[in-house]
Amino acid sequence: MAVTDVAIEKLKSMIASGELQPGQRLPREADLAADLGLSRSSLREAVRALSVLRILDVRQGDGTYVSSLSAESLVDTLTFIADFHRDTTVLELLEVRRILEPAASAKAARLADADDIEGLREILGRTTVDSTVEDLVSADIEFHRAIARAARNSVLASLIDSMSSRTLRARLWRGMTEEGALARTLAEHRAIFEAISAHDPGLADAQATVHIAGVESWLRTMLE
Structure with missing residues (x-):
């Protein structure tokens, strides 16, 4: 423990x-x-x-x-x-997110219009390293939701939204207990946003993978 x-x-x-x-x-x-x-x-x-x-x-x-x-x-x-800490289901949900979110980010990089990009920029501007964990996680959920919408696939958006909300506890707990987690999350969001705004699907896929894999890696360590 x-x-x-x-x-x-x-x-x-x-x-x-x-x-x-x-x-x-x-x-x-x-x-x-x-x-x-x-x-x-x-x-x-x-x-x-x-x-x-x-x-x-x-x-x-x-x-x-x-x-x-x-x-x-x-x-x-x-x-x-x-x-x-005894809930291994959330780890399986993060594994699925690691499959879906990079694909959604790559698709958003191809299809996002000016309104989508401005919406993502606005969400990023809501929080800083001085924000509360609750505010950051709320913005985190909205950020991933907006990316899924920009991918122009309602089924994919629905799946990601469901996965995201069900890993809320893990993200809150990471933000509270892991040193530097808030700053790291903001930096990773910025990297995903920049790849999408540059319409670079490959980079968007890679940055989203890094982001989700970081939470998954932390949770595996916690459960062990």
């Missing part, structure tokens, strides 16, 4: 046992890390991930608090995250 997951499991146990109550401030980082047998950096990563999910509330200059949700809701959310 990844170090971040270990930290999350330990925080989950503290919430489930009532040791940490909704609205309660967490102990000092150094003390909590020592109590849990974790490094401070591992604990910090877990806190960052849980704050994105609004399970923890990090208040600058004040400390970190358990969200004011019910304890049951918090435990359910944490269980949902743990279940993701």
Whole structure:
């Protein structure tokens, strides 16, 4: 189990046992890390991930608090995250995306008109490295959806949309736990966009393959 997951499991146990109550401030980082047998950096990563999910509330200059949700809701959310790591179906979905998305990107490079390209440009402009993980993943889904529409094949667009939405958890979790994932995703989107706008099917195919394969490779490592 990844170090971040270990930290999350330990925080989950503290919430489930009532040791940490909704609205309660967490102990000092150094003390909590020592109590849990974790490094401070591992604990910090877990806190960052849980704050994105609004399970923890990090208040600058004040400390970190358990969200004011019910304890049951918090435990359910944490269980949902743990279940993701046992879901091998999402890996199969990513394998299918790796087949479909490069083909759609190549087709879009051949068929995209000025409106399609401008639409992709607008989606890319919605997010930066400072955007939230949720905003980036939302734009990610819309970006791939727009590429599929530009490929001018409604069946292909429907399949890609279905595959994309069903891998949402994996993409959220990667954005929260993998260092540099947000910047890498933005750069890969830009590369795909540039290939499509240059009407270069071969390059669009290659850039889309790199993009999807990166998520797939990360997930294989997580599941192992």
